[in-house]
Amino acid sequence: MKISYNWLKQFIKIDWEAEKAGELLTDLGLEVEGIEKVESIKGSLAGVVVGEVLTCEKHPNADKLSVTTVDVGADAPIQVVCGAPNVAAGQKVPVATVGTVLYDEKGEGFKIKKGKIRGEESHGMICAEDELGLGKGHDGIMVLDAELVPGTPVAEVFNIEVDEVFEIGLTPNRADAMSHLGVARDLRAGLMQQGIQKELVTPSVSDFHVYERALKFDIHVKDFELAPKYAGVAIRDVKVADSPEWLQNKLKAIGVKPINNIVDITNYVLHELGQPLHAFDANKISGNKVIVTTLEEGTKFTTLDGVERELSAEDLMICDADETPLCIAGVLGGLDSGVTQNTTSIFLEAAYFNPVAVRKTAKRHGLNTDASFRFERGIDPNSTKYALIRAALLIEEIAGGQTVSDVDVVYPNKIEDFEVFMSYENVARIIGQKLPNDTIKNILASLEIKINSETEGGLGLVVPAYRVDVQREADIVEEILRVYGYNNIEFSHKLNTSIEPSKFDGVKTENTIAEQLRVQGFNETMANSLTKPSYVALSENLNAEHNVEMLNPLSGDLAVMRQSLLFSGLESVSYNINRKNNDIKFYEFGKTYHKYNDQYDEKKHLTLFVSGNRDKESWNAPKQTTDFYYIKAVVNGVLERLGHKNVKVTPTKNDVFSEGITFALGKMKLVDVGMVSPKILKEFGIKQEVFYADFDWDTILKISQNNKLKVTALPKYPLVKRDLALLLNKEIAFKDLYNAAFQSEKQLLKEVDLFDVYEGDKLPEGKKSYALSFVLQDQNKTLEDKQIEKIMSKLQKSFEKQFDASLR
The missing domain is CATH 3.30.56.10 (Phenylalanyl-tRNA Synthetase; Chain B, domain 1)
Incomplete structure (x- = not known):
């Protein structure tokens, strides 16, 4: 939300710097995310002054140029070469002095420099109105009021406004602060806490009166639950035109585009007081009657944006005597009843509509307007009449209108404090x-x-x-x-706590694993639980019948709850790769959602995504591409940290992988891990390999809380590590070698690991190379070389006998 500081200071007289006021607003809970300087004319015409043309002679070397001497309020007149046909001695003109920067319509600036034009020196530029941004005329230079004093800044003559605009990150609960008045109320409260007493100055409406009661509209509200309060007033003899400069500047400063004086006034009051208003062309309201009601399901209605919409029977509408729809209440007006250049009389509406009803209607039609934004959060029901009168007075002042009806307020059931x-x-x-x-x-x-x-x-x-x-x-x-002030609350020097017996903590476990992954270079992602219904078609393991559908989806891409974390994760992967971040290490803790008949099921998962290089490229480290073994090692690390070492590994049955394995404990599946199918990657425009792991986190936590950890003393005697490089048939798996090694040496062999796999043209056909590492240790003594060699020899012979292996 944008708040103009100049506008704010109309409500509360304060001379603080904008930064200081912003700090106070932030402390009050209206977080100022940024302060932007806004100028009604870019550059604020700095360096442009009033000049008096003292002499004007024809240029000796150019028929269409003139050489002038101009008094700009300096110690001596300056010489300026001018090409305008209307320049003449005795005129007061705007002069851009040397060093001034002027901006064109595109915002591109050019600097005025001292130079020579056809041999004559020129020390500035006499300007036309389009060159200053004060209009579109370029037939000649601007001629100013003869009473102006040379040297006067032109910005003062034309009231060029410089403003500072707060960008406030407004939280949804602060409906009261959705206006300049609301922010001023908070600012005043903050100042009073600091001992600074400031009066809140609100616009006076004491001059309001009805010229004559010549145009009455009957208001009939059919459902007071949907429209607890409705008010209107008629104004005639309005002249629809551009708004005055001050009003346009106010709206432009907060990012609102001026349209015409009537519409601009309704927008001005909305941002000033927080009360949405709507102006109807009075001549387009049949029977001089306004009916607030709902219409039949499927009724066609064309809104101001030119879109024909089908109405719901729950949409509250503003209609005329024939029940022809004129406006979607609280959301958007109709194309055929709005104010145009030919409008001469208007019916001005202000209301308090049911916030829930407006919210549902706005979402149903995919509309988000300044009015609906406020109505659906809850506006001040007591400001309706005041805002209506305020707008009527502005219309009289700016558009020349006359109020020709009483302010009719329909409010049978007062909304109490x-x-x-x-x-x-x-x-x-x-x-x-x-x-x-x-x-x-x-x-x-x-x-x-x-x-x-x-x-x-x-x-x-x-x-x-x-x-x-x-x-x-x-x-x-x-x-x-x-x-x-939160900062004014004293810190306690005493900490009170209670000690409970140690017990399994799922949140603590999750944080522990998250920290382990972060240390390994992973970044956490948090994807939306809402996703596209079409994603389930990418896997035979998913079924559209199990989708949990949204009753009122925000869009087609957010219509169902996700059945898998894979697709939302791939969206993040694709987003990063498309922005040249090709090295991916992501993890996410999130839930999946399924519907089985009338039952709903939620499950928590931990997913990992790895792609590109393992680490950033460096001059002193070789580039290592991520592979299946890397993500498998990460998965093993997570399981071991949770105390699950003796897990069973089998090929995965999940078709989202082109190659993958499943880790299980008994009949309980813990993790699926592997390379994502190229067919799925293609759907997301990903051209590089992506490795994915999906932990069934609920199951893992369930078995982890019953998992007893054993604590042992550090070994007194050193461990020994030896390697073997084996040439094997391609069908031999590491698991086979692992089991064979522990069957051969059950006492002193502690670990077996696979640290390299090679398959290439330098090996015999049908062969591959495995590099294995073995860790040996005796808890009672230091191992001797002869003993180590004996064990390694036994392992080698076992591999040769069982797998026809040979050393490389």
Whole structure:
């Protein structure tokens, strides 16, 4: 949300630097994410001054040029060569002095330099209005008021506005702060806490009056639950035209495009007070009657954006006497009833619509407007009439209109303020510090929260209806704390804790594994649980019948809950590769969702994605491409950290892999790991190999909490490591060698590992090379060379006998 500092200062007179005000707003919970300098004309015409043309002679070397001397308020006049046909002595003109930067329509600047034009020196430029951004005329130079003093900055003459705009990251609960008035209220409360008393200045509407009651519209609301409050007023003799410069500048500063004076005024009041308004062409409302109702399912309606939409029977509509739809209430107006250049009379609407109904309608039609953004979060029901009168006065002032009806307000059931009891004891307990009662009362008063009753233990409070986020005691405490200042709460020097018996902690286990993966260079990703329905067709293991569908999806790409973390992960992989980040190491803890008949199933998974090189390229380290063995080693590391070493490895049955294995413990599958099928990668535009591991995290945690860890002393005697490079038939698996090794030497052999595999044209056909490492250790003594050689010889002979292996 953008908030203009100049606009804000119309509500609260403050001379602080924007940065300082932004810091206070952030402390109050309205986080200022950035401050942007905005100029009504880029460069603010810095360096452009009023000049008086003293002399004007024809250029000796060019018929269409003139040589002038101009008084610009400096010590001496300057000479300027000018090509405008209307330049003449005695004129007051805008002069861009040497060093000035002027900007064209595209925002590209050019600097005024001293130079020679056809042999005559020129020390500046006399400007036309389009060269200054003050208009589109280029027939000649601008001629200014003869009363102006030479040297006066032109920015002062044309009231060039320089503003600073806050980009506020507004949280959804702060509906009250969705306007300049709302932000000013918070700023005032923060200033009062610092002992600075400032009055909140709101626009006066005391001059409002009805010229004559000549154009009455009957308002009929059929469902007060959907439209608790509706108001309108008629204004005639309006002249639709461009808005004045000050109004356009205000809207442009906060990123709103000016359209015409009527529409601009409704937008201005919306951003000023937070109350959405809508202007109808009064001549297009049949029967001078406004009906607020719902229509039949499937009714056609064309909105202002030119799109024909099918209405739901739940969409609240503004209609005329014939029940012809004119506007989707609280969301978007109709194409045929809006204000045009030919409009002379308008019906101006302000309302309080049901937030839930507006939210559903906006999502149903895929619309997100400034009005719906506010209505669906809850606006101030008590500002409706005030905002309507404020807009009517502006229309009279700017568009020349006359109010010709009373302000008709239909409001049968008043929306009451919220009543909350606040205990002083609970305030101290939640905050962790006792605040003086007077301080609490002053903060509440600054937030316009009234004290209805007072006891020794607390306060009975009345919270304004516009504070839809403050309805509980905890909300009151939060309000007190944010205004008092989180930074002002004292740190305790005493830590209170309790010691519980050690027990399995799933969250702690997850954090432990996450830290292990981060140390290995993995980055955590968090993908959306909503995904495309079409993804299930990429695997025979998934079924569209098991999709958990959204009743009201935001889009077709977010219509179902994911059945697998693979596809959302591949979206992240593709996104990175497309931006030249080809070396991928991702992990994600997330859930999958399935529907089986009427039952829903959630399961937590841990997934790993690896692609590209293992590590960043370096001059002193060879490039190592990620392969299956790398991700397998990472998976083994995770399982071992959880105490699962004796897992069974079998080929995977999951068709998302072109090659893969499954780790299981008994009949319980723990992990699928392998290379993602090229067919699936093609769907995501990925052209490099991607390795993927999918841990059934719920199952792993279930068996891990019953897994007993054994603690042993560090060995007294050293271990010994030996390697063998074996030439084997291709069908021999590492698992076979692993089992054979431990069958051959059961006592002193501690570890067997495969650290290299080679298959190439330098080997005999049908052969491959395995490089194995063996760790030997005796717990009671240091191994001797003869003993080591004997064991290695026994292992070698076992491999030769069982697998026809030979040493390389």
